[in-house]
Amino acid sequence: MQTVAQDPVASSFHARHAILATDTTRFLQPTPSNRVPFTKLFATLGPSTNTYETIRSVIEAGATAIRMNFSHGTHESHTELYNTVRKVSADLKKEVAVMVDLQGPKLRCNRFPGGSIHLHTNATIDLVASNEMGNDTTITTPFEPMITHCQVGEPVLLDDGYIRLVISEKKSDRLVCKVIQGGELKDKKGINLPMTDLGPMPALSEKDRADVEFALSNFDTDYFALSFVRNPEDVMELKALIAQHGKKAQIFAKIEKPESIRRLDDIIAVSDGILYARGDLAVEIGIAKVPFLQKHVTQRCQHFGVPICICTQMLESMTKNLAPTRAEASDVCNAVFDGADAVMLSGECASGSHPTEAVRMMIELLNETEIQLALSFPAASSLAPHILKQRDEYDGHDFQQGSFEKASYKNIWKVCASAVSLVEQNKAKLIACVPSNSFELRSLSSLQPQIPVIAISTDKSLVRTTRVCRSAFGIFVDKEPSEADLKTILVNEWPVLFKEEDTKSKPFVFIDFRSCTATTMYLP
Ligand SMILES: Nc1ncnc2c1ncn2[C@@H]1O[C@H](COP(=O)(O)OP(=O)(O)O)[C@@H](O)[C@H]1O
Ligand SMILES: C=C(OP(=O)(O)O)C(=O)O
Structure with a gap:
C-alpha cells in the first residue's frame, strides 16, 4: 500500500501522485453493486418521470433529491409530481429532498403547435413579445422589454446556444432575425442575449413570487433554486419571502451569470447551497471557461461549508443512448474528485428515454470514483x-x-x-x-x-x-x-x-x- 503525504493542500497534483504510486490491480476490481455513494444525486422530473413507477424506479436506483423545474409544467402537474414523490418516499422508507427550481429572470420562448419548430440555417424568423403560441415563422416570448432593448446586429442564442440568430431588423412590434445556426427548437427553451443590456431586472418575477407562494402553501418544500442570481441581495429577497410565509425552506443559488462570478464569495456566504448551472453559464461566459471555474466554485463552497451540486449534461447522451460517452463518465469522476456534494441529472431524467439507467450509471460512476479516491487518500479528510x-x-x-x-x-x-x-x-x-x-x-x-x-x-x-x-x-x-x-x-x-x-x-x-x-x- 502506498503512503500519501498528509499534506493539507489536497491539490490535484498530490492526488495525481497518490494515484500513480498505487498498486494498479485495484483499478480492475469490480465496482461493488451494493455500495451507497457519498456524493448525492438530484434527478429532474418531467414527462419521462411523471408516474409512480418511473419516480419509484429513479429513487430506488439512487436519486437522493428531486428537482422540479418550474420553468415547465403547471401547478397542477407539479402537485401531482410532488405528491407522488412523497408517496414513493414513504413506501420506500427513504427520505428524499425536494427542490423547486424557479425560472427567475430567465427569458424563454413560448410553446409551439406540436411541441417544436425547425429553424433552417440562413432563413429569417420573427421574435415577438406575446403570450400566444409561436409558429413556423414566429417565436413568441412573454418578455416585452426584449423588443425595445435589443439592437440590430446583436446575437440571440436559443436552447443553451445550440441555435443562433442575429437581429437583422428592428420593427415596432418585432425583431426580424437571421438564423446563423439552425436546429429543432422545442417548447419553452431558453433565450440568451449575451450582448444586450436589458436594464435592471427583478430577482423574482411575478411568476416566481406566485410559484414560491404556491410551493410553500401546498408542498413541504425543502429547497428553492434561484435562477440567474447576480448578487447576495437576490438571495436575501427570496429568503425574506420564505420567512414572510413562516417557512424554513432553504435556497440554492444558481451560478449562471458573469455577475454571480464577480460576487461569488458574497453569494455563497448567504446561500444554503449552490447549483453550478453549466447550461446558461456556458452561454453567458463562453464554454471554455466553464470547466476550470467549476473547480474554483467547488472549492469556495467547501470553504464556506455550503453544498455544491454540478448540473447539466452530465450524462446528456443517455437522453437517447443506454450508455454515456467516455467524456461524460470523466466529467462525473472529475466532479467527485473536485469535491462536489451532489451531481444532477436534468433532461436525462426529465425527458430522456432511459431515466433509470441514467441514475444507475451515475451511481456506478460515483461509487467507483469514491472507492478509488478513498484508496488514494486513506486519511479521513486530508482537506x-x-x-x-x-x-x-x-x-x-x-x-x-x-x-x-x-x-x-x-x-x-x-x-x-x-x-x-x-x-x-x-x-x-x-x-x-x-x-x-x-x-x-x-x-x-x-x-x-x-x-x-x-x-x-x-x-x-x-x-x-x-x-x-x-x-x-x-x-x-x-x-x-x-x-x-x-x-x-x-x-x-x-x-x-x-x-x-x-x-x-x-x-x-x-x-x-x-x-x-x-x-x-x-x-x-
Ligand atoms: N415539469 C415539467 N413538465 C414538462 N416538461 C418538463 C418538465 N421539466 C422538464 N421538462 C422537459 O425536460 C427538458 C429538460 O429539463 P431541464 O434540463 O430541467 O430543462 P431546461 O433546460 O429547459 O431548463 C425541458 O426542456 C422540458 O422539455
Ligand atoms: C441548470 C440550469 O438551469 P435551467 O435548466 O433552469 O436552464 C442550467 O442552465 O444549467
Whole structure:
C-alpha cells in the first residue's frame, strides 16, 4: 500500500501522485453493486418521470433529491409530481429532498403547435413579445422589454446556444432575425442575449413570487433554486419571502451569470447551497471557461461549508443512448474528485428515454470514483486543515447562515475539525451527531470525511438536508436520543443505510454541538 503525504493542500497534483504510486490491480476490481455513494444525486422530473413507477424506479436506483423545474409544467402537474414523490418516499422508507427550481429572470420562448419548430440555417424568423403560441415563422416570448432593448446586429442564442440568430431588423412590434445556426427548437427553451443590456431586472418575477407562494402553501418544500442570481441581495429577497410565509425552506443559488462570478464569495456566504448551472453559464461566459471555474466554485463552497451540486449534461447522451460517452463518465469522476456534494441529472431524467439507467450509471460512476479516491487518500479528510485555514480568512465576510454569532459558527467549525482528527487517531468508522440546524451538518459534511456522517434528528427537513450533502446520511427519530439510544439507533439503522451488517465493536466519533465537544465512543 502506498503512503500519501498528509499534506493539507489536497491539490490535484498530490492526488495525481497518490494515484500513480498505487498498486494498479485495484483499478480492475469490480465496482461493488451494493455500495451507497457519498456524493448525492438530484434527478429532474418531467414527462419521462411523471408516474409512480418511473419516480419509484429513479429513487430506488439512487436519486437522493428531486428537482422540479418550474420553468415547465403547471401547478397542477407539479402537485401531482410532488405528491407522488412523497408517496414513493414513504413506501420506500427513504427520505428524499425536494427542490423547486424557479425560472427567475430567465427569458424563454413560448410553446409551439406540436411541441417544436425547425429553424433552417440562413432563413429569417420573427421574435415577438406575446403570450400566444409561436409558429413556423414566429417565436413568441412573454418578455416585452426584449423588443425595445435589443439592437440590430446583436446575437440571440436559443436552447443553451445550440441555435443562433442575429437581429437583422428592428420593427415596432418585432425583431426580424437571421438564423446563423439552425436546429429543432422545442417548447419553452431558453433565450440568451449575451450582448444586450436589458436594464435592471427583478430577482423574482411575478411568476416566481406566485410559484414560491404556491410551493410553500401546498408542498413541504425543502429547497428553492434561484435562477440567474447576480448578487447576495437576490438571495436575501427570496429568503425574506420564505420567512414572510413562516417557512424554513432553504435556497440554492444558481451560478449562471458573469455577475454571480464577480460576487461569488458574497453569494455563497448567504446561500444554503449552490447549483453550478453549466447550461446558461456556458452561454453567458463562453464554454471554455466553464470547466476550470467549476473547480474554483467547488472549492469556495467547501470553504464556506455550503453544498455544491454540478448540473447539466452530465450524462446528456443517455437522453437517447443506454450508455454515456467516455467524456461524460470523466466529467462525473472529475466532479467527485473536485469535491462536489451532489451531481444532477436534468433532461436525462426529465425527458430522456432511459431515466433509470441514467441514475444507475451515475451511481456506478460515483461509487467507483469514491472507492478509488478513498484508496488514494486513506486519511479521513486530508482537506480539513486546509479548509479551516481558509475559513479563518473569512473573518470580514457578511456570513449569514442562520442566526449565528460569528463566535459560535467558528466553534462549530472547530469541533467538526476535531471530530475529523479523532476519526484519524482512532480509526473510527463513522461520525454521529444530533444537529440542531443545517449549518452544523453542512459544516461537518463539507470537510468531506471519507467515512459516513450520520445525522440523527427529530426534524425531517434536517434529515433531508443529508440528501444533498456529501458523506452525510440521516436517521429520523421520534424523540431526542440519549447516549444509549444513540448506539442502538446506529446499530439498527446501519444495515438499512449501507446494506452491510457488520457494525459490532466499532469506534465512532460523536459530536455534541451544544457543548461543542467531540468524543470517541464504541458501538456495542
Ligand atoms: N415539469 C415539467 N413538465 C414538462 N416538461 C418538463 C418538465 N421539466 C422538464 N421538462 C422537459 O425536460 C427538458 C429538460 O429539463 P431541464 O434540463 O430541467 O430543462 P431546461 O433546460 O429547459 O431548463 C425541458 O426542456 C422540458 O422539455
Ligand atoms: C441548470 C440550469 O438551469 P435551467 O435548466 O433552469 O436552464 C442550467 O442552465 O444549467
